[in-house]
Amino acid sequence: MAYRHHDRIRFHHTDAAGVAYFATVLALCHVAYEEALAQFGIPLSLHFSAQGDEILPITSAQIDFRRPLYCGDPYWVDVQPQLTSPEGFTLHYQ
Known part of the structure; x- marks a missing residue:
């Protein structure tokens, strides 16, 4: 079950050169992850607050950059x- 998140690079996503900062791209992937959880009916409050019984830590992240993203560029993230394993999963983003 995949999920596709659409948006546009905003001014606050960019650095002084007008390019999306690398750490911002990780944050955009996390937004797509949160949207996917919500889309699949998984309450965010159960995973991202003290109310929840489950913790989903991110233990590894990697991005291969192919070209710069500029303010106004549309983008999508497939999750x-x-x-x-019975206790773990991996999220692939494209």
Whole structure:
């Protein structure tokens, strides 16, 4: 079950050169992750607050940049979960 998140690079996503800062791209992926959880009916408050019983830590992240993203550029993030064990999963983003 994949999810696609659409948006546009905003001014506050960019650095002084007008390019989306690398750490911002990770944040945009996390926004897509949160939107995917909501889309699949998983309450965010259960995973991102003291109210929840489950914690979903991010233990690794990697991005391969192919070209710069500039203010106003449209983008999409595809989120594809993959079960890796009874206790773990991997999220693939494209």
